[in-house]
Amino acid sequence: MASLKDIRTRIDSVKTTRQVTSAMKMVSAAKLKKAQDDIVKIRPYAEKLNDIIYDIISSLEEGHQLKLTEERDLEKVLIVMITSNRGLCGAFNSNVSKEVNKLLNTDFSDLHQQSKVDVMSIGKQGEKLLKTAGTLCAISNNAVYSDIAFHNVELISDQIIIDFLNKKYDKVILVYNEFVNAAVQNVSAKQFLPIELPKIDVNQTSDYIYEPSMNAVLEDIVPKSLKTMFFSSILESIASEHGARMTSMHKATDNASELISDLELSYNKARQGAITNEILEIVGGAEALSQ
Template sequence: MSLKEIKNRIASVNSTRKITSAMKMVASSKLHHAQGMIENMLPYERMLEHILKAFLVSMPDAQTVFNRERKELKRIALVVYSSNSSLCGGFNANIIKMMQQAVNHYREAGVTDIVVYPIGRKAAEQAAKLGLTLAGDFTHLAEKPSAQVCAGIATELAGKFARQEFDKVELIYHHFKSAGSQILTRRTFLPIDLSTEVGRYNDRDLSSNLVTAKAQEYLRKKRTSEEKKKDEAKPLNDNFIVEPDMKSILETLIPKELNLMLYTALLDSNASEHAARMVAMQTATDNADELLRVLNLQYNKSRQQAITNELLDIMGGTVNN
């Protein structure tokens, strides 16, 4: 490789590095905003989930159409959360893989009527390739989360489940634990799953955007300390007095919980996308730095070799004369 070619490649890598570095900073800023949205929503989510699940478990006659499992599954709905754009590592590939696994699982069980609610362009494109029925276009939600739109989707799903148009509804998304950890999750939306413990999906750390090994170790120790404090805390009183009647309570609580579940998954997916993109761009920037180091070393060696060859030519000419 000539000196000019090496110099051009160094300039090209430098240009790419500037882009990846800028994209990392943008993703970091968006992640901070997404973490703030989750943090603002968490207290309400925790209390509502506790009240509803504790109420349904402690009251034997608190049965609704939304917490009864269907013996036979004929029609399934999948709410799949992806992103609209790429450059976020394996974020979309993992979601698509889990969606395909879910589809294959149900098809093997004899269920062929599968409807997909794609939150994000990547999920919509893949669902179309698989020949699945799309319930609509929700790509805008991947970039601009909206509690109102999520409430509309949740109401539609709940209505169809109650009318037995759907026998089961699942969510497929990335659960945001921290900036360096996003867990691929397949979660039952309907019927309401009472077997999961309260607070199972509330193990997030929203205090940092750092993804280094030391930062992750610090966050792990911090979580362990907080879990001990939670164990020592007194549980809430679950002795309920039902007014005006159980039907009215359930008709109010259950739609709120379903709306919140859908919106929470969207916020988790949104934060996970930005975290994945931030890590991917950081890795690309680090790789560019390493490549620049190698290219600069190669350039200096080639330049030194060219100077040495010129000196040898001059010396050889002098001796011949």
């Protein structure tokens, strides 16, 4: 049985841990609020861009093919894995890593065995987890988290678009955590390129007037929509990370409080037992002297 000093030391240690996890929870809650605001701002813009693109596609002449919507035989695939640079956020990173491994071993297993699937990491934690599973990332863009701004993220999406147009990759998949709320994040694997278009209603009428021309607008707006989608995915991942960390630290704080209660109960029992033994020794000594 642990001594009273050992139990006191452990109680102090757990209390210190609880202070740390509680502070991390509050920091994540503050960051989550900003991240949620960023998502709320960008979602309507991204949705409107897509609406315009779909409207233009529905108005194009039959047989007109966009380069960024071109379906090709798969020779090489790029998987973009978006995780975080920091840990202590529960299963946030491991869930994304599992989804990437699932894609490598099921959907693209043949290409993966032929080394025709590249993985780009955005986030150190995902890269570490994938390396542990035996897969090395061909490209790392972990430094982007040092300054999350559209112009920095745009550089990455621009290069991906160029690689697709140059036929370096025939398909690009984004794997990341989609933000639902602070407690729920859903792993999403979305096709980034080629662009997946919905079925077009041939009877749909356009509500837009295009200047200088429909094709000119399309050439400008489609890459912009892709860049916005890529940036939005990173913002979703950031919000999910803060939500996951806040939830994880909340649980850790609660667990620490429960552990402290259990330790204090053990301490009181041990202390009571020690006092009882001392009383018994005094009584025993007094009886011995009286005889």
